[in-house]
Amino acid sequence: MAEENLWQVEVRSALAEAVSRLPKRPRQIIVAAYGLDGEAPRTLIAIGQQFGVSREMARIGRNDALLLLRLPAFSGRLRCLCGQDSREAYARTQALNRAWLRQKRGRRR
DSSP: OHHHHHHHHHHHHHHHHHHHTSOHHHHHHHHHHHTTTSSOOOOHHHHHHHHTSOHHHHHHHHHHHHHHHHSHHHHHHHHHHTTOOSHHHHHHHHHHHHHHHHHHHHHHO
């Protein structure tokens, strides 16, 4: 039990480190969306109001921040702790990022 609690503390620390590396606005959006500041998670509508944008723009901001968090530069330590630091895991992440970017570009045309 104590070992599991220690692991959870390490994961929370690694997550906080990854989020802290994000640029200011994406970091604020992720913190608000998932309640990482100790407050309850906020809705996209509330986040949009906080930043003066629509719910849809808040959703896009959240998704863009999550896209950044998939990158090893942001999530390397967290990936190691969760056993997702293999070549296969990185390849899956790259495939997910490419698919997301293709979908995002497709909507704007």
